[in-house]
Amino acid sequence: MAELDLAAFSPELLARYDRPGPRYTSYPTAPQFSEDFGEEAYRKRLAGAARRPDEPLSMYVHVPFCEHRCTYCGCNVVISPHRGPEVRYLDAVERELDLLAEALGPRRTLDQLHWGGGTPTYLSPEQCTRLFAAITSRFPPGERAEVALEIDPCVTTAEHLEVLAGLGFNRVSLGLQDLDPRVQEAVERIQPMELTRAQVERARALGFSSVNVDLIYGLPHQTAEGFRETVRRVVAELAPDRVACFSYAHVPWVKPHQRRLEGLPRAEGWEKFRIFLTAADEFLAAGYRFIGFDHFARPDDALSRALDEGGIHRNFMGYTVMPATDQVGVGPTSIGDVDGAFAANERNLVRWERAVEAGHLPVERGLVRTPEDELRGEVIRSIICTLGVRWERIRERFGVDPVAHFAEALAALEPLAGDGLVELRPDGLAVTPLGRFFLRNICMPFDAHLDDSPAAGTRYSRTV
Numbered sequence: 001m002a003e004l005d006l007a008a009f010s011p012e013l014l015a016r017y018d019r020p021g022p023r024y025t026s027y028p029t030a031p032q033f034s035e036d037f038g039e040e041a042y043r044k045r046l047a048g049a050a051r052r053p054d055e056p057l058s059m060y061v062h063v064p065f066c067e068h069r070c071t072y073c074g075c076n077v078v079i080s081p082h083r084g085p086e087v088r089y090l091d092a093v094e095r096e097l098d099l100l101a102e103a104l105g106p107r108r109t110l111d112q113l114h115w116g117g118g119t120p121t122y123l124s125p126e127q128c129t130r131l132f133a134a135i136t137s138r139f140p141p142g143e144r145a146e147v148a149l150e151i152d153p154c155v156t157t158a159e160h161l162e163v164l165a166g167l168g169f170n171r172v173s174l175g176l177q178d179l180d181p182r183v184q185e186a187v188e189r190i191q192p193m194e195l196t197r198a199q200v201e202r203a204r205a206l207g208f209s210s211v212n213v214d215l216i217y218g219l220p221h222q223t224a225e226g227f228r229e230t231v232r233r234v235v236a237e238l239a240p241d242r243v244a245c246f247s248y249a250h251v252p253w254v255k256p257h258q259r260r261l262e263g264l265p266r267a268e269g270w271e272k273f274r275i276f277l278t279a280a281d282e283f284l285a286a287g288y289r290f291i292g293f294d295h296f297a298r299p300d301d302a303l304s305r306a307l308d309e310g311g312i313h314r315n316f317m318g319y320t321v322m323p324a325t326d327q328v329g330v331g332p333t334s335i336g337d338v339d340g341a342f343a344a345n346e347r348n349l350v351r352w353e354r355a356v357e358a359g360h361l362p363v364e365r366g367l368v369r370t371p372e373d374e375l376r377g378e379v380i381r382s383i384i385c386t387l388g389v390r391w392e393r394i395r396e397r398f399g400v401d402p403v404a405h406f407a408e409a410l411a412a413l414e415p416l417a418g419d420g421l422v423e424l425r426p427d428g429l430a431v432t433p434l435g436r437f438f439l440r441n442i443c444m445p446f447d448a449h450l451d452d453s454p455a456a457g458t459r460y461s462r463t464v
């Protein structure tokens with residue numbers, strides 16, 4: 001299949017769809033979570049999950065520390081150039097794992113373990129070993145578990161990678177952003193290609209089966225041609241199995257440190273989108289498949305194969321081929337999805353530590369999904385992961401007449417069908433190759449909680 005005709009894009013098309021919208025790592029999305037959902041509600045959900053001991057389980061562990069703040073950063077981090085705060089954090093993680101293990105009873109085997117941050121390799125190799133042992137002594141990974149972590153090449157050593165490979169990590173994701181020295185200087189993250197290349201080579205030699213690279217477009221000084229050169233070098237010199245090419249979200253009202261980027265030239269609108277299209281053009285020319293949103297994968301990668309076989313899933317960590325009926329979060333800001341409810345941990349490190357030290361599951365907000373949420377969530381997941389929805393499946397699973405139930409959403413999709421983004425058929429809908437670039441827009445009519453008010457611009461990033 002010709003994956004994409006870049007000539008099909010135009011500034012007019014982009015202008016019609018460039019608006020604030022959710023990324024749908026969950027449905028309902030995080031702004032809907034409420035403080036009415038607390039520890040007691042979460043305990044009930046964990047008890048429900050404990051009654052299904054044979055179903056797949058995944059765990060996300062948030063390590064919130066970084067030595068230094070990159071100016072584009074949109075993550076929840078604690079900047080600490082000097083080591084020390086991570087010791088109390090590790091003690092608190094052990095306590096939180098105890099609380100979760102107790103609540104989940106026999107439901108322990110992990111199908112997926114992911115460390116994100118912040119920078120997980122802010123921890124020393126010994127501390128990584130301690131954290132891994134704390135997790136796996138309570139939640140052992142299954143034989144075919146995906147064990148992954150994000151690393152910042154600037155602080156990750158050869159010893160780190162050796163220790164992590166020895167522990168059983170099999171996937172690694174490296175932040176790279178852009179190779180242009182001017183861009184790196186502007187975002188205050190100097191990361192020579194030689195360093196990244198050496199780590200990718202070492203990870204492969206150590207047996208990591210998948211290497212992912214994260215790029216960002218829309219940063220200061222970036223141009224389409226400059227970014228094309230970055231992508232060419234990434235493909236030629238790193239050959240990553242997967243690539244996430246994220247859009248920079250400039251939200252200085254939430255992340256005041258991003259004000260340091262103001263006054264620097266930064267592409268927006270069509271110019272910014274053109275940078276992404278240029279990257280897509282390079283990846284597709286190099287044989288990568290476009291998975292959706294901002295993800296590309298080599299044709300032999302499990303994600304590419306799953307694209308054709310309908311085996312892609314999506315959770316708070318993004319796209320995955322590992323299905324998990326429940327996901328628990330550990331650490332500040334982590335989010336769990338357990339027994340039909342979302343549970344978001346306390347965001348503040350100190351408040352999170354105090355809560356777990358006092359023996360509480362540190363839940364700050366959450367949401368119990370209604371049957372209608374489950375139905376709409378399934379449609380949205382299906383659009384994102386299988387690039388279409390078959391009404392028969394929805395009818396069988398939820399007992400509704402989808403065409404009548406979603407009449408309003410289908411009417412709202414007609415202009416998108418007119419623009420060639422989606423095909424509306426009697427038996428369902430199908431996302432076109434062009435529509436893969438507008439998945440969020442295709443999902444939004446099915447989102448019953450969508451905030452369409454002018455305030456939406458401060459809640460969501462832009463859709464394209």
Ligand code: SF4
Nearest residue numbers: 066069070073075118
């Ligand atoms: S390394 Fe990542 S998490 Fe840490 S400051 Fe930079 S962008 Fe943020």
